[in-house]
Amino acid sequence: MKDLVEMIAKSLVDNPESVQVSQLEGEQTTILELKVAPEDLGKVIGKQGRTARAIRIILGAAGMKLKRRFNLEIIEKG
Amino acid sequence: MEKEEKNNQTQEFKGRNLEDAISLAEHELDLSRSQFNYEIVAEKTTLFGIKSKEIVIRTWPKKPSSESKAAQFLQEFLSIFPLELEFTLKKRNDLLYFIFNGKDKHLLLRKDGALLLAFQHILNKISSYKVQTDCDFFRKRKEQQLKQHAQKKAQHVHETGKDEFLDPMNPYERRLVHIAVNRIPGVSTESIGNSFLKRVKIFPQTEEE
Numbered sequence: 001m002k003d004l005v006e007m008i009a010k011s012l013v014d015n016p017e018s019v020q021v022s023q024l025e026g027e028q029t030t031i032l033e034l035k036v037a038p039e040d041l042g043k044v045i046g047k048q049g050r051t052a053r054a055i056r057i058i059l060g061a062a063g064m065k066l067k068r069r070f071n072l073e074i075i076e077k078g
Numbered sequence: 079m080e081k082e083e084k085n086n087q088t089q090e091f092k093g094r095n096l097e098d099a100i101s102l103a104e105h106e107l108d109l110s111r112s113q114f115n116y117e118i119v120a121e122k123t124t125l126f127g128i129k130s131k132e133i134v135i136r137t138w139p140k141k142p143s144s145e146s147k148a149a150q151f152l153q154e155f156l157s158i159f160p161l162e163l164e165f166t167l168k169k170r171n172d173l174l175y176f177i178f179n180g181k182d183k184h185l186l187l188r189k190d191g192a193l194l195l196a197f198q199h200i201l202n203k204i205s206s207y208k209v210q211t212d213c214d215f216f217r218k219r220k221e222q223q224l225k226q227h228a229q230k231k232a233q234h235v236h237e238t239g240k241d242e243f244l245d246p247m248n249p250y251e252r253r254l255v256h257i258a259v260n261r262i263p264g265v266s267t268e269s270i271g272n273s274f275l276k277r278v279k280i281f282p283q284t285e286e287e
Contacts, residue, residue, distance in 0.1 A: 003158055011151050011204050043203075048274060051203060054196035058159075061185055061193045065160040 148205035246275035
């Protein structure tokens with residue numbers, strides 16, 4: 001799943017080299033932390049969060065198939 | 079970037095007229111004419127024989143097509159995506175039309191096509207062309223429903239003389255509604271709101287207007 005998010009994020013941003021995704025496994029939930037360069041933050045979130053929502057929908061569908069919940073957190077890289 | 083490609087991969091073709099030269103280029107390059115750019119290098123009327131003209135064009139392939147950038151992304155993406163999906167790509171004018179298929183295609187259409195539209199959104203960000211996604215004529219069914227719903231409301235407005243508001247919709251949907259409703263005489267439409275999603279107001283049109 002990490003790769004999925006990474007792939008989407010890299011295709012959206014201007015600085016693909018600074019895209020980082022880390023995966024935190026919980027009991028039922030996996031948290032995916034997406035880190036991008038500050039100037040790319042808007043690109044992965046989108047107008048009114050539409051891009052972030054689209055990524056979450058895609059994760060949700062994958063989660064349904066894998067019977068696991070995925071949470072996407074978008075973090076600005078300091 | 080385009081310049082660079084132009085230098086690397088230009089080729090010249092001669093013909094008696096433009097059509098001739100392009101056909102030759104298509105044949106030699108094994109590309110259809112929509113897949114390369116060309117410019118006219120020289121055009122001259124030779125003196126041998128009467129009206130024998132010669133034209134030279136220079137061709138170069140179009141950008142490693144950003145059309146395939148989206149397709150390439152989707153191909154790679156689906157190979158690691160847990161859902162079993164495949165797609166075919168059609169190109170209509172400047173529109174890329176991705177049609178999904180596969181064992182898990184029903185999941186694309188859940189919740190009013192949420193996943194299908196999510197893919198559309200992401201692909202639109204990646205591609206410089208406009209992208210539409212579809213599966214099992216979802217789009218057509220949806221449009222049909224929307225038009226019928228709007229026209230039913232419009233009839234109602236016409237009969238009662240009272241305004242009606244439709245649910246918030248995106249610009250594409252609103253366009254369809256405006257067109258469908260304005261076919262019915264005696265009513266008119268207007269978009270209300272200022273966010274991405276707006277409501278359409280259907281109201282009776284008075285004679286003077």
